[in-house]
Amino acid sequence: MTFFYWLMAVVMAATLLPSALYLGLYVFTGEDVALDRARKFWTFLRVFTLASFNVMLWGHVLVGAWQLMH
Template sequence: MTFFYWFMALVMAATLLPSALYMGIYVFTGAHEALERARKLWNFLRVFTLLGFNITLWGHVIVAFWQLIR
């Protein structure tokens, strides 16, 4: 699970940082294309965060269940 935690942290950082960068570009320049890209990356970040949470939660449930029936 350690690899999964690091991988999900990397994926989340890889979407959060560009999203913040494009939001900054939008704030300083007013380019609507940058705002659209920031929104899309933010939505991907939310999806990856929820995916990581769900896999972690259900992974722990499955491991606990496996230990109960063993």
Template structure:
């Protein structure tokens, strides 16, 4: 699970940083394209965060069930 935690941290950082960058570009320039890109990266970040949560919870459930019935 340690690899999964690090992988998801990198993936979430890889979507958070561009989102913040494009939001900053939107704030300073007012370009709508930058806002749309920031919003798309933010949506991807939420998807990856929910995936991380679900896999973590169900991974622990499966490990606990395996240890219980072994």
């Protein structure tokens, strides 16, 4: 699971940073394209965060169930 934690942390950082960058570009330039890109990256960040939480939670449930059987 440690590899999964690190992988998801990298994926989440790889979507958070561009989202913040495009939001900053929107604040300074006022271009709607930058805001649209920031929103898309933010949406992907939420999806990856919720998916990683779900996989982590059910992974622990499966490991616990496996340990109870043996």
